[in-house]
Amino acid sequence: AQAEARKLAHQPAVTRDGCYIKVLANIGSITDAELAVNHGAEGVGLLRTEFLYLDRTSAPTEEEQLKVYQAITQVLDKQPLIIRTLDIGGDKQLPYLSLSVTEANPFLGVRGIRFCLENPQLLKTQLRAILRASVGHNIKIMWPMIATLTELRAAKAIFNQVQEELRQAGIPFDENMNVGMMIETPAAVAIADQLARAVDFFSIGTNDLSQYVMAGDRTNPRVATLADALQPAVLRMIQRTVHAAHAANIWVGLCGEVAAETLVAPILLGLGLDELSVNPQAIAPLKRAISQLTITEAQAIANIALEQDSATSVRELVYPIG
Ligand code: PEP
Numbered sequence: 001a002q003a004e005a006r007k008l009a010h011q012p013a014v015t016r017d018g019c020y021i022k023v024l025a026n027i028g029s030i031t032d033a034e035l036a037v038n039h040g041a042e043g044v045g046l047l048r049t050e051f052l053y054l055d056r057t058s059a060p061t062e063e064e065q066l067k068v069y070q071a072i073t074q075v076l077d078k079q080p081l082i083i084r085t086l087d088i089g090g091d092k093q094l095p096y097l098s099l100s101v102t103e104a105n106p107f108l109g110v111r112g113i114r115f116c117l118e119n120p121q122l123l124k125t126q127l128r129a130i131l132r133a134s135v136g137h138n139i140k141i142m143w144p145m146i147a148t149l150t151e152l153r154a155a156k157a158i159f160n161q162v163q164e165e166l167r168q169a170g171i172p173f174d175e176n177m178n179v180g181m182m183i184e185t186p187a188a189v190a191i192a193d194q195l196a197r198a199v200d201f202f203s204i205g206t207n208d209l210s211q212y213v214m215a216g217d218r219t220n221p222r223v224a225t226l227a228d229a230l231q232p233a234v235l236r237m238i239q240r241t242v243h244a245a246h247a248a249n250i251w252v253g254l255c256g257e258v259a260a261e262t263l264v265a266p267i268l269l270g271l272g273l274d275e276l277s278v279n280p281q282a283i284a285p286l287k288r289a290i291s292q293l294t295i296t297e298a299q300a301i302a303n304i305a306l307e308q309d310s311a312t313s314v315r316e317l318v319y320p321i322g
């Protein structure tokens, strides 16, 4: 039975009506990458790169980063690897880059792409390392915390500049690398149609999207029931994002913690997500849950979920009674 379960975990997740849903892993280290592959991940949907920058006295060099990205691609072989550029700020600070003043509201401050655009050299170093690691592998880049088209364009301009510098120096990289962005601010949802025309994919970060949509700090347990991805308000933001992505012919995944709640899979698939990315331990149960439902049923459940009056009643739709 164990061998059977293992075999299942390593097969693609297909719904009973034949819809293939990609299941990838969220990772934050080389060890995690091994764990992901062993648990049946079809690649990495989110590599959180903060670990490279934390617990040290200076920023990691291009060579140091390159080694880590290469070690991960080694583990993943040809499977896709989505590398999110540095998402520092908020509750994570870098002592060696504390040039900025202490902020009263760090989650609303210079975080993620904002921080990187203020420190372009830091971003360029990371992008060079990622691009150099991309030769012969399936690496994609993903920007965190985008709220405006201006930020997206600025990030892409730096990316293009780094590519040009590598070309000039004769350093090889994947010329066709896909570039996507996280959807985790309400602003990004509101302009998702515009953003979708400027990227190759979206990945919805419901951990942050929920906190920003609901105005509830994700680290404050007193507002945890508010900052919940199953709040109808958040579900409607997901629905809107999926529509915008598909209207622009790009795919859209979800990499927030809610995707690991396997009973919620019908709602997420019913909303039209093309891919889910979860912690490695959640991959096998999630694939199993997907293989037990049909998209038609899932869509019906999602439509009911969108009309509920609370996250509690949304959960009641999919959780067993009692
Ligand atoms: C998210 O915000 O949902 C997400 C996946 O990113 P992180 O948890 O790293 O902020």
Ligand code: MG
Residues within 6 Å of the ligand: 184, 205, 207, 208
């Ligand atoms: Mg986030």
